[in-house]
Amino acid sequence: MATTVWQIPKASVKNLNKHAALDLIRFAPGGISRIELSRQIGLTRAAVTSIVGDLIEARLVREANGQHSGGRKPINLEINPDFGRVLGIDIGSTHVTVVLANGLAQVLNEVNAPLDITQGPEICLPQVVQVINTWLPNTGTGLSEILAAAVDVPGPVVSDAGKVGAPPIMPGWDNFPIRDWLEERLGCPVSLGNDAEFGALGEWAFGAGRGEKNLAYIKVGTGVGAGLLLDGQIYRGTTGSAGEIGHITLVEDGPICTCGNHGCLEALAGGRSLALRAREGISKGRRTSLAEIWPANSIIAKDVIAAARRGDLFCQQLVIDSGYHLGTAIASLVNLINPDIVVIGGGVAQLGDLLLDPIRQTVKQRSLKVSWQAVRISAAILGRRSSAMGAVVQALSMSLHQIAQV
């Protein structure tokens, strides 16, 4: 099993084993004992006793109960939920979700608010802070109690700089110092990431791909993007734009995409395309419950998904078509990446096998046997919250490892 997500900073190579132990404790479902730690890290029991002693003294870890067999009952260790609280902030193209979590990454409270990302950072970010400032006191938590926060946005991120690259969906955000701006207003360390990347992290830590070594999370929202977790580490690529599966060309002269090209996956299977195809169908007189909506061009992807769920055959077919296109692109990904699991997230993933079956079928047909036999294709377990939970994981990584530093 992969052990670390946290990129260990150079200054702490010294305490490598302490950080390794901390991550093993964090991500072990149901806790882990000292002896199991010693086996996995490769240290002696004595060394682990000493390391765990430090972690308990720092109030990061506590002892709990677990099961056993044979001799003496092992003492289970888990993160101390009261060591502190963090925020996970998921900024989408039309909304923001903020999650308050404790040390165990348990969600204590949550808030949603609409947002229009095209309005740029000067409008959006103050809105986000405003939402937090009015909501947080009601949860019984002061802003000063927050140890760290992580934010994700739907575009490629230059993570060292805390800015976004050149996102087509985020006009005006280019070069704005998102992380620094938020750190100042929230008064705590902030980490900036990509939504699909954090989705991958969330599903890896607490979702469908728990503990897998190689995971791809496909976020099918307004756009389509992938977050990659390879050999147990988030993979960002050279300029932070790895995983841009949405702009793979599938159909030579297909419909035009927001990126300027034709026939991109996003233009064939994304939320925008789903709505568009629904409207086209209606104008051609296809039989569907959506025909009642007026004006027809107010139909959005959410409507199509809801109708498909209710049993609307036309909308179900639209979803299935999306599945085949997604499957084609995912087959390429499976051939190239050879992952353990592909997790499908975003709105349409709620439809489960209706979407997944055509994906699975296409992947089986279009990728190498060794690769498709090894891969599971599942819907996101954390659903709408995959990315926010990934942000929580990231925020906890920051504060846990920072405190463990000394």
Add this chain to the structure above:
Amino acid sequence: MATTVWQIPKASVKNLNKHAALDLIRFAPGGISRIELSRQIGLTRAAVTSIVGDLIEARLVREANGQHSGGRKPINLEINPDFGRVLGIDIGSTHVTVVLANGLAQVLNEVNAPLDITQGPEICLPQVVQVINTWLPNTGTGLSEILAAAVDVPGPVVSDAGKVGAPPIMPGWDNFPIRDWLEERLGCPVSLGNDAEFGALGEWAFGAGRGEKNLAYIKVGTGVGAGLLLDGQIYRGTTGSAGEIGHITLVEDGPICTCGNHGCLEALAGGRSLALRAREGISKGRRTSLAEIWPANSIIAKDVIAAARRGDLFCQQLVIDSGYHLGTAIASLVNLINPDIVVIGGGVAQLGDLLLDPIRQTVKQRSLKVSWQAVRISAAILGRRSSAMGAVVQALSMSLHQIAQV
């Protein structure tokens, strides 16, 4: 810069810094000083002095001369070329190449021999050993002087087991204990890898992608495969079949491929396809110097490449067509992986820009701006020897780090 290729075994986490220093010395072009090591590893000068002292005492490293500026001249360090010799063995579908190298990975001697991989391991492997046994004594090196060897084969490898997965081009090799068999006959540790994977390693260490963090090596031979080096580490995927770019579907109802599907990249742009398209053109009466060859179905990819080189316009067009198909698949790879560099290797890569320009053009057209702007697309510098050199790097990794262990 990426520092390690060698996957550090658990037992040596203790000497982490010693291994880090060794790799920095190995891959620093023109040597590296103690002070530079201390900066890059993050240790004090005193600690580096001690570590380097150990390495010199073990005869792995020696002092050499370099340039300076300012105060005292730094003493450059390099691997001691005489610490030992290794073999790099590249098994292709029709040939085997064996390279003898010293500690600095300098090629001392080389041998080529034909081979038919479809004859299975019981025929091929004894042939390989036979080639080595007759050639090696002439180089002034006894088999007993070889510290380690690395072998690559053109199929997915289960590297822990030292066997191949389920390669379509390698019937009969499935489950044969290639590594163990060779270790016994050669009397030294052997590492088994995939040809594209070792090609990536070779070009990363001494070729076109020297020291890059994220590199993809595309081997265009009889088949088409990619080796991936991500975040400075070889990436193999879950079952060792990552990088199978050759079986990405490009054309829905395209020509049939060896894998059973239709329209795979390999069936459109691989060596087999190149020869096939040449024969088809001839039978249609196209004007080409290849028409002289008789019978027409004896034409192979090598002939087409040679003709294109001589200026045969028909053959050049075939190569350009291959370039566009390769470009389409590489555009997907660039979108997904966002690499620093894509290195094109194999026979056709000798043609340089004739092949690369259509690739570059297609990638520019079909991938995201942030990604194609960041990526270089180059031909392999090591040419035919990319994989064999990667094998040398791997073999040296084994012996250097094993000796440094204690």
Add this chain to the structure above:
DNA sequence: TAAACAATGTCAAGTGAATTAACATATTTG
């Protein structure tokens, strides 16, 4: 040319995270 400066490299004492080897504790089993 000598003195000052600058950078690299080494040495010796001290620190702390690990190992080793013995012991303590808790739970199941005969």
Add this chain to the structure above:
DNA sequence: CAAATATGTTAATTCACTTGACATTGTTTA
């Protein structure tokens, strides 16, 4: 209840690394 088994702790020791002083080797300046 004793024996067996597994987990966890303790104290002495080891060794990689830091600290701070010093040595070496080069350039620059008075």
